[in-house]
Amino acid sequence: MSYEPTIGVYFSANDVVYDWAIAFLNSYRTFNPDLRLILIPFNDQCDRLLKLSDTYQFEIYTDSSFSRLEAIGKAFELGHTPTGPYWFRRYASFWGTLDYFMYLDVRQVVLANLLPFIEAVRNLEFDFLHYDCAVDQVYERGAFRQELLKQGRGRGFLSGIWASYKGLFSLEEFEQLAQEALKIRDQLNPRNTDQAFINYCCDMKSVRYGHFAEVIGGICQNGWARQPGKIYWENEKYYLWDYGGLDHKKQIFLLHWAGYKLNALMPHKQLFYKSFLMNKQIFSWLFIYLNFALDYLKHIPVQSLRRQRFFNTRYHKIAKIVSQNFIIQ
Template identity: 65%
Template structure:
């Protein structure tokens, strides 16, 4: 039985650097979730433009004294690849925020569904934590620790940009203790994806019940990355994936994310992203955005296609200056 007294909501993290991404995210979120509580965890102090959107998109701002302690954890894991990496750890303050059941989302994605059923699936199916895309190499390096997890039926390697959980599943004190243990095997964790490796480690080491949204709920795409095979189509107010012969053929698309992509580049499903970015803009303003995309991005796209060829790509990387 799911209690009607539960406070549910969605946290997201962003700043002015990803302002355009945030506009597309917020437009898509409110289209499918007009009344769902939405709470911003500021990525850092550079949020002046973003905060001006509070009333338009009806979101709150969550500031917590634990941000400094979470950033300290992030700094301890940083190997110099991602200068802003420690700020990514602020998202984990959601575990002691105002929502009893919640979902966390990065803004480099668009939301294509009502998210309440995903959040309530925690209680409906008796899970502590539900995640989305999985890529084990993006979390753990090959080695003994990874092998131990796999032998125990753990080590899913889920993405840290979209997940749901129960409040107080972790505390800041518990995170600090787990971090101290994880740092002892830092070489067996992904060197770049610091916050992703950390939350996976925490979920793998603590005896909690984890699951994948698609596996738990059914009729849902396993992955949300824009580069996945197939074609996203709209039907009866919902989005689905057409990938004839694929495991997710005709299943519902909950979200599409562009982790690893830059806004100014041309990338898969960009026209879908722009449809939400230009939502409610006048016709001429929208057309100018699409024209600029074609003029600026098409040459880059052709170059990308060219250098992606195996022999050309190998030569290209041989000529690049090596990091010292």
């Protein structure tokens, strides 16, 4: 199948998330063998990852605007996520080589042909389409959020899965919006800097945005791995079995593990390993699953403690004190 060369997908990664990237790339090329794919390097630590470009047929996009985008990120950073400014590089996609595109983080596996989700922006005349929403991960409780919600804005969408088109924002426009957003920094999530930023930009510009599931229909409302139900394969597509749930028997086009570390306790791990181990020899499978079992035994006691209110509360109190001391220094 041939695709328009100006339609495709951007993704961001580095060598730190190499294993995640392998699973992502395998799954992407399984369902999108010819759709253009472009890497936005997360930072300079990408030597291993760049060697995969021929195998998975992805291009590398670098731009002089990266440093200015990182400067915006640094201005929003409160000391919680030292690597946070690098996430802002993804927004160079608005003046990149693709006219219509989707942006994806690599801590996910692709489970469907993505072209219809990109073309929906153009064909349905939207400016921006997003997926999962969690307003508390974007805006703090308060008057600013309440006013946005009264105006039908403030959806609080995830910044790791979205589709848009070239030219919706310019670098200069981002810098101007950043100056305005910094005036209400206390009304934005303290940790998710790039997520709060792009939501603020879309809300202040009154971008015509919508949710993939609501606009297209027939797909799950969320792609987060922790959602209830079981994922199954039928008629060349993945669906969610959640009897009695709103997404029962709806298609799931990707699955993401935002907020999760790569270990044996993450939900739906079998889908990750299916993509990660693709094309590997049987010895690799045995080795990985042995490590998988050992990893499970190592983490299960810690996970058990984390779920107990007594230990969890004290852990977060200590973490808060450490974080405050870090910011003061």
